Amino acid sequence: MIRRTTLVEEVYRVLRDMIASGELKPGEVLVQDQLAEKLGVSRTPLLHALRLLESENLLIRSNTHRVSVRQLTLEEAIVLFEMRESLESLACRYLTPIIAQEDIDRFRRDFTLAYEKKNVEEYRKADTAFHLFIAERCPYLDLRTVLARSGFMTKCLIKGLVRPPEETYEEHLEILRCFETRNPIGAEEAMRTHIRRTVERLKLLRDSHGALEG
Amino acid sequence: MIRRTTLVEEVYRVLRDMIASGELKPGEVLVQDQLAEKLGVSRTPLLHALRLLESENLLIRSNTHRVSVRQLTLEEAIVLFEMRESLESLACRYLTPIIAQEDIDRFRRDFTLAYEKKNVEEYRKADTAFHLFIAERCPYLDLRTVLARSGFMTKCLIKGLVRPPEETYEEHLEILRCFETRNPIGAEEAMRTHIRRTVERLKLLRDSHGALEG
DNA sequence: ATTCTGAATACTGAATACAGAATACAACAA
DNA sequence: TTGTTGTATTCTGTATTCAGTATTCAGAAT
Numbered sequence: 441m442i443r444r445t446t447l448v449e450e451v452y453r454v455l456r457d458m459i460a461s462g463e464l465k466p467g468e469v470l471v472q473d474q475l476a477e478k479l480g481v482s483r484t485p486l487l488h489a490l491r492l493l494e495s496e497n498l499l500i501r502s503n504t505h506r507v508s509v510r511q512l513t514l515e516e517a518i519v520l521f522e523m524r525e526s527l528e529s530l531a532c533r534y535l536t537p538i539i540a541q542e543d544i545d546r547f548r549r550d551f552t553l554a555y556e557k558k559n560v561e562e563y564r565k566a567d568t569a570f571h572l573f574i575a576e577r578c579p580y581l582d583l584r585t586v587l588a589r590s591g592f593m594t595k596c597l598i599k600g601l602v603r604p605p606e607e608t609y610e611e612h613l614e615i616l617r618c619f620e621t622r623n624p625i626g627a628e629e630a631m632r633t634h635i636r637r638t639v640e641r642l643k644l645l646r647d648s649h650g651a652l653e654g
Numbered sequence: 655m656i657r658r659t660t661l662v663e664e665v666y667r668v669l670r671d672m673i674a675s676g677e678l679k680p681g682e683v684l685v686q687d688q689l690a691e692k693l694g695v696s697r698t699p700l701l702h703a704l705r706l707l708e709s710e711n712l713l714i715r716s717n718t719h720r721v722s723v724r725q726l727t728l729e730e731a732i733v734l735f736e737m738r739e740s741l742e743s744l745a746c747r748y749l750t751p752i753i754a755q756e757d758i759d760r761f762r763r764d765f766t767l768a769y770e771k772k773n774v775e776e777y778r779k780a781d782t783a784f785h786l787f788i789a790e791r792c793p794y795l796d797l798r799t800v801l802a803r804s805g806f807m808t809k810c811l812i813k814g815l816v817r818p819p820e821e822t823y824e825e826h827l828e829i830l831r832c833f834e835t836r837n838p839i840g841a842e843e844a845m846r847t848h849i850r851r852t853v854e855r856l857k858l859l860r861d862s863h864g865a866l867e868g
Numbered sequence: 869a870t871t872c873t874g875a876a877t878a879c880t881g882a883a884t885a886c887a888g889a890a891t892a893c894a895a896c897a898a
Numbered sequence: 899t900t901g902t903t904g905t906a907t908t909c910t911g912t913a914t915t916c917a918g919t920a921t922t923c924a925g926a927a928t
Binding site: 447448505506 | 880881882883884889890891
């Protein structure tokens with residue numbers, strides 16, 4: 441089936457990518473006319489897209505209605521990860537009865553290949569794809585939406601891996617094992633543990649960073 | 655300070671209220687021209703508001719770009735409550751060090767008065783205000799946003815109390831005690847227990863409802 | 869009677885125009 | 899020199915128009 445799309449969706453996607461890539465910088469004020477000209481559209485779909493991104497807290501509006509790219513603090517990133525800790529583990533519980541074996545196999549293979557080759561970039565990609573998959577395949581719209589957005593936002597701030605493959609590889613395998621044995625509670629707890637450790641690493645980073653600045 | 659607002663915000667608010675009140679019915683298809691005329695605005699701010707509500711999953715867009723009010727199933731409401739179970743308890747953890755004693759006192763008084771007078775409507779109002787307060791006062795934007803939206807959505811489907819005051823009154827007092835003694839972990843667990851029991855009640859309702867239909 | 873096709877009508881997305889508010893700058897007064 | 903005021907310019911929110919698409923209806927073909 442042909443899926444009807446709109447310019448708004450396209451502009452929204454492009455702007456998101458520009459934020460994620462850093463082309464639009466945190467704190468940068470967006471001027472509608474300039475941006476519309478740059479993207480080759482009128483202000484109408486652009487304004488729609490800006491409002492949507494604002495509604496997702498990626499953009500911030502001042503009292504004078506100037507829109508800027510949100511500056512996400514490490515503290516806020518930690519909160520996002522804490523939210524993901526419970527939401528993504530909930531998603532794993534829901535996903536366990538329905539995830540296809542071929543997906544489980546694919547992720548296990550991707551993680552293992554990258555890990556054994558000590559290819560951190562490949563491992564990072566597998567990591568990102570895995571978490572993205574869990575969000576996208578979650579069978580409930582509301583949870584799917586929140587996971588997608590919080591995942592995107594933490595990715596904007598934190599490029600690369602918080603913890604190295606040596607730490608996370610076995611955790612990923614454990615989650616996959618629970619999927620495979622169709623153990624929802626196990627999958628939920630395995631994912632919770634996985635992300636909680638990342639949260640704790642971020643808190644360590646925050647605290648050492650704070651000590652440097654203090 | 656005077657806060658600048660827009661027609662979009664106003665239309666958004668009115669539409670949300672119309673959905674919550676049932677004036678716009680689940681499944682109802684919204685026609686932009688008619689609705690704009692009814693609200694006394696042009697289609698422009700209306701269209702913006704519709705997109706925002708769609709982005710929050712309150713409205714659903716078909717492939718032909720017709721927008722209708724989302725029909726939320728009991729299963730989906732349960733998922734929303736499960737999300738709230740962990741997110742609202744997380745918010746309680748964050749809120750515990752900063753919540754003002756006068757707010758604690760006010761909620762305790764409101765719950766107690768309504769409970770002792772056996773006034774279920776007053777109790778329901780105190781209940782709603784309490785949960786709304788926790789969402790609104792959460793010091794982190796992203797969590798605040800998700801809580802506000804999931805709270806609104808569950809309220810649209812589930813009018814009134816899931817469980818009676820006799821069950822929840824003591825649970826509310828326990829949360830307030832943890833706030834008062836500045837015990838974040840206690841507050842988090844007390845709220846988690848409170849909502850989990852509600853989740854379990856909803857699952858019972860779902861399962862008995864399923865049996866009737868089965 | 870049923871199905872198909874084309875035209876008319878209704879609806880939506882995007883562009884453009886207009887009005888009001890915000891900002892920048894120059895001139896004037898103290 | 900500094901502070902205030904007035905004016906010009908820029909920017910944003912909203913209304914309107916236009917073009918494209920979806921839906922409905924009537925007539926023709928089977």
